[in-house]
Amino acid sequence: MPKIESVDHLTEYRRQVRARRDPKQQQVLVCSGPGCLPMGSTEVAQAFQEQLQEKGLQGKVVLKSTGCHGLCAHGVRVLLRPQEIAYQKVTLEDVPEIVETSLVGGGVVERLVYHDPVSGQPAVHKSEVPFYQGQKPLVLRKLDEIDPESLDDYLALGGYRTLRKVLFKMTPEEVIEAVERSGLRGRGGAGFLTGRKWRLCRQVPGELKFVICNGDEGDPGAFMDRAVMEGDPHAVLEGMIVGAFAIGARQGYIYVRHEYPLAVKRLSQAVEQAREFGLLGTNILRSGFDFDIKISQGSGAFVCGEETALIASIEGNIGEPMPRPPYPAQQGLFDLPTVINNVETWANVPEIINMGPEWFASLGTEKSKGTKVFSLVGAVNHTGLVEVPMGTTLRQIIFELGGGIPGGREFKAVQTGGPSGGCIPKQFLDLPVDYDSLQEVGSIMGSGGMIVMDTTSCMVDVARYFISFLFEESCGKCTPCREGLRQLLSILNDITSGQGKEEHLALMEEICTTMANASLCGLGQSAANPVLTTLKYFREEYEAHIRDKKCPALVCRPLLTYTIDPEACTACLACVRECPVGAISGPKKEAQHIDQDLCIKCGRCHDVCQFDADTKLRSKS
C-alpha cells in the first residue's frame, strides 16, 4: 500500500482501485457478522474458496467475507452480486450446489432463498425480502458489500471522500455547522445534539483536545455497534477524523470492550492501514492537520458505557462516573476538552457531510433526524439488525421487517433501549420510534436494543431480570442506584417467589422515583424504567403474583403447581427418573402422580415429558 502524500494522489489512487474493478464481475459475499460467524460462516467461505478452485473460477469470481447482512435469524447468509441473489441458511453442503447452479449455470437455488411463510412465494433478490424492504440503510449501507479488512474496498465505495472535502474545502466552523444543520443526535442513549456538543468543545480554549469513540456496547441482546466496528471500521475512523478536525483535536481513542476481539482486531488493522496510507498521523494529505487514534480496551463493565466512567477507565482509573458539570466537552479525558460519541454516531458523520445535512435532515421526524439501527431480538421471526428512518413505527419494525411473532403467539411487549429501557405494551405498537415518543411512554432510545416479548413472558420476571442485571453492573458509587437496586431486586425476588406484599408496589414506585431523580449518572437515573413501565402497563400481573400467588404467564416456578394428567400419561417414567427429589411415583404401567409436599418445583419433569402430560397449572395458594 502506497503512502498517500496529497489530495491528487488520493484521487488518483482511488481511480486506479476503481479501474481494476469490473462492476459486472461475479461476487460472492459471505456474511461474517456476529450472527453468522458462530453458525460457521468462516467454513462456508472456505468451502466456496475450494469450490471456486475446483471449477477453475478463481480470478473470475470475487469471494469476500463481509460484515453483517442484517437478517441474522437466517444465517449463514450469502449474497451474489451483481444479481443481488440473497441466499440464507447456507451450510457447507449447499456450497457446491450454489457454485454449480448460480456461478456456473447462472440460475437460482430456489430452496435457499427466502420464502414467504404464508404464501410460500420465493423472494430471490435482496430487494424482494420483506426484512429489507422497509429499511433505509445508511450506517449499515456498505456492510454486506465490503471486506472490512480492505482499505481499497472502502475507498472504492467512496470512502475518505468526506475527509478530502473537509480538510481542503471546509473550515472547522463549516463542518460543525453542517452537523448542527443535519440535526444528528447522539446514538448512544440520551440523544444530545451532536453538533452542539462539538461546538461546545471547540469553544473551549486550549491546544489539546480529544475525540473518543464509545464502543462499549454492553446491553444484553444488542450488537449494532459491534456489527459496524467489525463490518465497516474505516467509516468509524473517517467520522472521528472529521470530528477531530472540527473541534481541533489531535488525538482520538476508540474504547472497545474486550469481549469484542474481532472488533478490536479490525479496528486496529484499520488504524494501521490508515496510518500507513497517510490518512492518520502528522500533516494528513499535506493539509497541516495532525491526528492519530489509539485503541483502548475495556474489561466489559456495563457502566463504562457512561461517558464519564469511560473516560475514567481510559485514564486507568476505576470506571466510575463523575458528576457533571463539568461536561466532558469542557473537561474530559485527562481534564482536557473531549468529544465523546458512540460508534453509530461517528459512522453517520461521513455520510452527512457527503450527502449534505439537508438530505440527512429530510429523513426522520421533526426532532429526531436520520436513521437508527436497531438490533431486533427476542420473540420475533426475523431477528437481526435493521436500519430505518426515525419515526418508523414499532409495528412496522416488529411485524413488517421482523416478520411478527413466532409460533402464532401474541405480541406482549417490546423493551427498547437496553436493560434500563422500558417495556412498551401493545397499545403503543403504532408509536413512531424516536427519542421523544419513546420517552413519553416511559422508555428510552438507548443505543437501539429492541427485545420483543410474547405471551410466554412474565413481565414481573422480566423486570426482575433487568434489575438483577443492573444491580450487578451498577458501579455502586452513589447511594440511590446501589441501595435502590438492591432493595428493588429483593422485592422483585419476593414477588416472583410468592412472598410479595400489597405495600411492595407503592414502595417500589417510591424507590424508583428517588433513583430517577437523585442518581449520579444515566445508569441509575434510567435503571428504574423496567419496573416503572411494567408497573404501569402490566400492574395486573404484579397483583396476580401478590394477591393470588399466581404467575399468569406460567414463568415464576415457585408459583406453579406441577400435576400429571392421568389421561395423557403413558407411564414412560422419564419424569420419575428426572425428578431430583423422588416426588413422582405410581403403579407400574399406569399414570404417575406428583407428591406436592415433596415437589421443589424445579420443572424438570415438565421439560422431559414428551407427551405433554405434565401440565403446568397455576398455583394452589
Added chain:
Amino acid sequence: MEEVGLLINGIYLKVPQGYTLLQAAQHLGVDIPTLCYHPELPSEGNCRLCVVEIGEHPHTRLVNSCTYPAESGLQVQTHSEKVLQARRMTLELLLARAPKAKIIQDMAAEMGIHESRFPSEDPNELCILCGLCVRTCREVVGVSAISMAYRTPGKLVTTPFLEPSDACIGCGSCAFICPTEVIPYIEQDGKRIIWGREFEMVRCNVCGNYIAPLAQLEYWAKLTGEPVEHYFVCRDCR
C-alpha cells in the same frame, strides 16, 4: 473577584465565581445535610444527600450541591418536596444498609425516619461506601493505599488484592475521617495494626510517648527531605 448572582429558595445572593451551590447555600446560612462531603477533599457526589432542585418549574432537576457550580441566574430550591423525598429515601436506604451507624440514625431521625421499611442484608454492616477514607488517603496523605474494589453487590473499601499494602504508612487518617468508625485499628505495646499490617510505633526522644508509626515518619522525611530523626520528637516537646 468575579461574582455570580443566583436565587436560593427565592433569595437573591451574590457569591464568588467558582463557588458550589453548597458553598452558596452555606453562605446564605441555609443548612444542607451532607455525608460524603468534606471541605478539604474534592467532592465526588457519592452519597446524594446534598441534592438540591435547580431550574424553573416544570423543567427542574436534582443535582448534588457539593459539585454543581453556582451559575448566574440559577434558581435553586434546597428543601423542596422533590428534594426532601429523595433525601428521606436515600437515608432510609442507608439505614437498611448500615442500621447501627450512629450518624445515619441521627440524620434519619432528623428527617422523621426512625426505622427503615427495607430489610438489612447485614445488620452488622457499618460501611456506607461514602469514600471519605479513600479520598483522604489519596488527596491528603497522598499514598493511595486503599481504594474501592468491585462493583455492587460486593463493593468495598480495601487494599489492593485484599492484602496488606506496601503503600500504607499506618497513619490512621482513614479511620479518623470515617463517619461510621468502621475501619478497625488496634494500638498496643508499641504496635499499630491497620489494614492487616503491623506498624512499629516510634517513641518521642524527649517525653517517651508514642508519636506515630515509623513508616509514617519515614514518609514525612521523604516528603520534606529532612532526616527521619528530625521527626523523633513529638509535637508537644518541640
